[in-house]
């Protein structure tokens with residue numbers, strides 16, 4: 001072997017070694033992501049004298065196959081942050097399934113048995129329009145992770161904002177509204193003890209490819225301490241979903257859920273956001289007030305997106321949309337947003353009305 005061959009061989013081997021090291025590094029770095037993320041968050045929180053707890057994983061229907069390693073070794077990507085926690089999109093390595101992981105900050109949660117009771121309650125809720133809780137992990141340093149399915153088609157807020165043609169189709173508006181109402185009906189009337197959603201908004205309504213809606217974050221406020229719950233309520237107010245009578249999150253009720261639901265209906269119908277960030281001097285900030293003024297001022301064109309009526313001729317539906325149906329839908333939405341809780345319909349009345357409109 002001459003010296004050139006030798007040199008090539010050495011260089012080749014060195015390159016190969018570096019490549020292998022790089023691959024190994026990437027592999028382990030990716031694999032440790034959820035773990036690493038949690039440690040980062042943990043170290044930035046003040047330690048609050050908690051004893052080391054036992055690590056545990058509780059799984060619920062359709063989550064039975066989960067293991068602690070699946071969850072902690074999943075490479076994860078942060079997709080949302082709030083005062084009380086962080087949302088990750090994580091790829092479970094063994095099953096190759098994508099899951100949504102919600103990390104709850106230890107300082108924000110209710111303590112002790114109450115937390116566990118709420119988890120078992122939430123874990124048992126199953127309905128075709130509610131996002132199921134698949135599992136729950138508690139770590140040795142008080143870290144908590146909730147595991148949910150991941151819905152790759154995004155949420156209702158994005159869908160309305162993107163304004164693609166489908167969001168102005170009457171049939172789709174009706175399907176989404178009825179689906180949300182059915183999910184909410186299950187929470188309010190289908191369980192042994194009613195669960196108040198507490199944070200209903202279009203961002204918490206996930207969609208599948210057929211635009212079937214799934215309500216997420218049901219009863220999450222029940223896991224939070226009073227301060228964190230209050231912060232959630234303030235966020236809901238800033239986004240325009242808080243019923244006017246609601247002062248403390250612990251007073252959230254079925255009526256306040258109905259108010260938030262009414263806002264979602266108005267969003268669907270008008271394509272507008274619940275709070276107008278840039279109102280002109282004669283426009284109201286809040287969507288229901290804006291609508292009320294539009295009615296008083298006889299500005300019917302402001303009540304719903306004009307394309308909804310246009311879709312009539314294109315779709316060849318057996319149930320064509322009419323202005324009359326749209327106005328009935330609008331009146332229902334406004335009744336849900338009534339300033340007085342006692343004037344709002346309950347969820348059964350809502351569903352009954354919606355089914356009558358769609359029929």
Ligand SMILES: *[C@@H]1O[C@H](CO)[C@@H](O)[C@H](O)[C@H]1NC(C)=O
Nearest residue numbers: 083107108225226227228231
């Ligand atoms: C509740 O959560 C907040 C964070 O939202 C935290 O600052 C506070 O210490 C917690 N309060 C209690 C009593 O644990």
